[in-house]
Amino acid sequence: NSAQIGVTGLAVMGRNLARNFARNGYAVALHNRTAARTHALVEEFGSEGDFIATETAKEFVAALERPRRLVIMVKAGEPTDAVIQEFAPLLEPGDMIIDGGNAHFADTRRRERELREQGIHFVGAGISGGEEGALNGPSIMPGGPVESYESLGPMLEKISAKAEDGSPCVTHVGPDGAGHFVKMVHNGIEYADMQLIGEAYQLLRDVAGYSPAQIADIFRTWNTGRLDSYLIEITAEVLSHVDAATGKPFVDVVQDQAEQKGTGRWTVQIALDLGVPVSGIAEAVFARSLSGHSALREASRGLAGPSATALSESEASAFADQVEQALYASKIVSYTQGFHEVSAGSAEYDWNIDLGAVASIWRGGCIIRAAFLDRIRAAYDARADLPSLLSDDTFAQEIAAAQDDWRAVLVSAVQQGVPTPGFAAALAYYDALRAERLPAALTQGQRDFFGAHTYRRTDREGSFHTLWGGDRSEVSG
Numbered sequence: 414n415s416a417q418i419g420v421t422g423l424a425v426m427g428r429n430l431a432r433n434f435a436r437n438g439y440a441v442a443l444h445n446r447t448a449a450r451t452h453a454l455v456e457e458f459g460s461e462g463d464f465i466a467t468e469t470a471k472e473f474v475a476a477l478e479r480p481r482r483l484v485i486m487v488k489a490g491e492p493t494d495a496v497i498q499e500f501a502p503l504l505e506p507g508d509m510i511i512d513g514g515n516a517h518f519a520d521t522r523r524r525e526r527e528l529r530e531q532g533i534h535f536v537g538a539g540i541s542g543g544e545e546g547a548l549n550g551p552s553i554m555p556g557g558p559v560e561s562y563e564s565l566g567p568m569l570e571k572i573s574a575k576a577e578d579g580s581p582c583v584t585h586v587g588p589d590g591a592g593h594f595v596k597m598v599h600n601g602i603e604y605a606d607m608q609l610i611g612e613a614y615q616l617l618r619d620v621a622g623y624s625p626a627q628i629a630d631i632f633r634t635w636n637t638g639r640l641d642s643y644l645i646e647i648t649a650e651v652l653s654h655v656d657a658a659t660g661k662p663f664v665d666v667v668q669d670q671a672e673q674k675g676t677g678r679w680t681v682q683i684a685l686d687l688g689v690p691v692s693g694i695a696e697a698v699f700a701r702s703l704s705g706h707s708a709l710r711e712a713s714r715g716l717a718g719p720s721a722t723a724l725s726e727s728e729a730s731a732f733a734d735q736v737e738q739a740l741y742a743s744k745i746v747s748y749t750q751g752f753h754e755v756s757a758g759s760a761e762y763d764w765n766i767d768l769g770a771v772a773s774i775w776r777g778g779c780i781i782r783a784a785f786l787d788r789i790r791a792a793y794d795a796r797a798d799l800p801s802l803l804s805d806d807t808f809a810q811e812i813a814a815a816q817d818d819w820r821a822v823l824v825s826a827v828q829q830g831v832p833t834p835g836f837a838a839a840l841a842y843y844d845a846l847r848a849e850r851l852p853a854a855l856t857q858g859q860r861d862f863f864g865a866h867t868y869r870r871t872d873r874e875g876s877f878h879t880l881w882g883g884d885r886s887e888v889s890g
C-alpha cells in the first residue's frame with residue numbers, strides 16, 4: 414500500500430490525470446472497470462512514473478496509503494454512484510473520494526452527505542481544460558470538507574495549471590457541492606463566451622464582408638489585446654483551417670448545428686431557481702438549441718427580412734474595431750451575470766465562496782482562461798463585497814468607453830438582419846440595470862388588476878390594492 418493517490422476510470426480524462434500525478438512524482442494506483450484500459454496505460458506510459466496497476470476494487474483500495482485518496486473519473490451520473498457503491502464499503506473513516514467528473518452539484522451534495530455518515534470525505538472537484546489540461550495542468554475546483562484539502566490541496570496544486578504569476582489554478586472552493594457548482598457556472602460562461610465570439614464572427618463575415626481567413630487575422634490581433642484568451646486563440650485556428658477534401662474554409666463545410674452536453678443548461682436552470690438573471694448565458698444555450706431545429710429553420714427560410722450588404726474596405730475596418738468593443742462589453746456583462754450566480758449559490762447554500770479566488774483559478778488551465786480574469790480577481794480582491802462587476806470602476810469605465818460602438822454594432826445587426834442575441838441581451842441587461850425606472854411598475858399594476866396581487870408605493874410603506882372593478886379607490890393590501 415504505497416500509492417499516494419488512485420485513479421479509477423481511465424478513459425481520456427482519467428488516464429491523463431493519472432499520468433499528470435505520476436509525472437509530478439506521485440505513486441498512482443490505477444483501476445478501471447474494464448481492466449484492459451489499465452494495462453494499456455501502463456504499457457504505453459509506464460515509463461513516465463510510478464504506476465500500480467490493479468484489477469479489482471479490493472486490490473485498488475489495498476494499494477493506497479492511508480488516508481486513502483481515490484479519484485473517480487467515470488461518466489457522470491449513475492456510473493459515479495455505481496463506483497461509489499463499489500468502493501465505499503472498502504474504505505475507512507478519514508479516507509477521501511474525489512469525484513473529478515462533471516457531476517451536478519445537487520448529486521455532489523447528496524453523495525457528500527451520505528458518505529459523511531460513514532466518515533468518508535467526499536470531494537466533488539470540477540476539472541476544466543479537457544484532455545490536454547488533465548495531462549499538463551487543469552484548473553481544479555474542489556469542494557467538500559475543508560480538512561480534506563489539507564492533504565489533498567498540495568497534490569492538486571502540484572498537478573494544476575499555473576497562472577502567469579505562478580499561482581496554482583486550484584483552491585478549496587467551499588463545502589459539499591461548491592466546487593461542482595462553480596464548475597457548472599464556468600461552463601455556462603464558456604457557452605456565453607463562445608456565443609459572443611460566434612456573433613462577432615458572423616458580423617465580420619456578413620456585415621463587414623471579410624473572409625474566414627481575414628477574420629482569423631482579426632481575432633489574432635484581438636488576442637494581443639484585452640480579449641487575450643484561449644477561446645479567441647482557438648477561434649483564429651478554426652477560422653484559418655482549410656478543409657482538405659474540398660479546399661473550402663473548414664467553417665463552411667461543418668453543419669451549423671451546435672450540440673451541448675448539459676452544463677450550460679444546468680447553469681440556466683439553477684439561475685432560474687435562484688432568481689439570477691443570466692440572460693447572456695441563457696441566450697447562448699437557446700442559440701445552440703435553435704441551431705439544431707433543422708426542420709423549423711428549413712420551414713422559416715422564406716420569411717421576410719433584409720440581407721446583409723458588405724461594407725467598403727475602410728468602413729469594414731472601422732466596423733471591426735466597433736465589433737471588438739461590442740464583444741468586450743458583452744463579455745464583461747456575461748461574467749457579471751456568471752459571478753452573480755456564483756454569489757447567489759454561495760449565499761443559498763452557505764458556501765462562503767471567495768469570488769476573487771474563483772476568478773484567480775480560472776486564469777489558467779480552463780477553457781475560459783483569459784488575461785481578463787486577472788482583472789476580475791483584482792476587482793474582487795479590492796472589494797470582496799462588490800455588488801456586481803459593473804460596480805467596479807475600471808469595468809464601468811471600459812463599458813462607458815465601449816457603449817457607443819456596442820450600440821452602433823447592434824443597430825447594424827438589426828438593420829441588416831444578423832441575429833445577435835448575446836450582444837443584445839447583454840446590452841439590455843446593462844441598460845435595465847442603469848435605468849431610473851423600469852416598466853416593472855406597470856407589470857405590478859397589471860398583476861394587481863387581474864389578480865389582486867397588490868403593489869408597493871414609492872412614497873409610503875405597506876402594500877396596496879386598487880379596487881379596479883369598483884370605484885378604483887385604493888385600499889391596504
Ligand code: NBP
Pocket residue numbers: 421422423424425426427445446447450486487488489491492495496513514515516540541542543544
Ligand atoms: P467518459 O465520460 O466517456 O466515461 C468513461 C469511463 O467511465 C470509462 O472509464 C468507463 O469504464 C467508466 N464507466 C462507465 Br461509462 N460506466 C461505469 C460503471 N457503471 N462503473 C464503472 N465505470 C464506468 O470519460 P471521460 O471523457 O474521460 O470523462 C470522465 C469524466 O470527466 C466525465 O464525468 C466527464 O464529464 C468529465 N470531464 C470530461 C472532460 C472532457 O474533455 N472529456 C472535461 C472535463 C470533465 P469502461 O472503460 O469499463 O467502459
